[in-house]
Amino acid sequence: MSDTGRKDFSTKAKEELTPDSTKSTQDKVKETVTDTTDRVARGLQTDDSKGGTQEAFDKAQRASDNHAHGGASNSIGDKVKNALGLNN
Numbered sequence: 860m861s862d863t864g865r866k867d868f869s870t871k872a873k874e875e876l877t878p879d880s881t882k883s884t885q886d887k888v889k890e891t892v893t894d895t896t897d898r899v900a901r902g903l904q905t906d907d908s909k910g911g912t913q914e915a916f917d918k919a920q921r922a923s924d925n926h927a928h929g930g931a932s933n934s935i936g937d938k939v940k941n942a943l944g945l946n947n
Contacts, residue, residue, distance in 0.1 A: 862904070862913045866897040898924070903945075 861867050874890050882890075901917045909917065 861916075862910055865900055865913065866893055868912075868916065
């Protein structure tokens with residue numbers, strides 16, 4: 860189970876398993892928006908304030924994001940925190 864305000868794990872799994880070729884443009888746009896919102900929420904909440912499953916999932920997602928983006932050092936959440944002056 861995901862933390863409050865976060866994308867549910869079963870929804871995320873269903874989105875990942877469904878081929879993009881079978882998704883409507885509206886579904887793809889919705890997924891992009893909800894994925895971005897979830898990434899921002901992931902970055903704004905500290906790992907120690909998350910449930911164990913959410914924390915593990917977020918760490919795996921960060922590793923995946925970093926690998927997919929050529930080892931990018933900052934997540935979207937980090938960039939938001941930097942822009943707002945919340946990273947000290």
